[in-house]
Amino acid sequence: MSERFYFRVIALFAVLLGAIIFLKAWLLDNGAHLNVLFIGNLALGLLSLITYRMSRKGVHADNNASFVMRVYGAMFVRMFLCLTGITVYAVLNRAHTSKMTIFILMFFYCVYAFTENVSLQQVTRNKN
Numbered sequence: 001m002s003e004r005f006y007f008r009v010i011a012l013f014a015v016l017l018g019a020i021i022f023l024k025a026w027l028l029d030n031g032a033h034l035n036v037l038f039i040g041n042l043a044l045g046l047l048s049l050i051t052y053r054m055s056r057k058g059v060h061a062d063n064n065a066s067f068v069m070r071v072y073g074a075m076f077v078r079m080f081l082c083l084t085g086i087t088v089y090a091v092l093n094r095a096h097t098s099k100m101t102i103f104i105l106m107f108f109y110c111v112y113a114f115t116e117n118v119s120l121q122q123v124t125r126n127k128n
Helices: 002-022 024-029 034-059 064-092 099-127
Strands: none
Touching (some): 002 034, 002 099, 024 034, 034 064, 034 099, 064 099
16 A cells, blocks of 8 residues: 555656646746755655655554654644745745645645645544
8 A cells, every 4th residue: 555655656756847847938927946846855755755754654554643743743844844934934035925835835736735634534544
């Protein structure tokens, strides 16, 4: 079951990357920074793989406290690193920060988090 998640994340990464490339002209016309979107998509994909592994270990833990600690820990790591990345982007490009880029990155975050949560629900159902 876990192999499916890795294929899903790779497919999601490819689809989002293709969407960025396909909409390149429109994104540039609206002031988005493509390099930041490419890096953000890659970072969120890798981060999703790491946090899924953390949460999956929690699903297979013997006690409930370990499960809750690992799932919340994975959520905290994902949120903290995403907020750190957006903050670094905003500080480094203070005069030229693109709100559209930030909102697109937030959309990427939601899509990756949704994919991870659906996969974890499937693992939990199969465990019971």
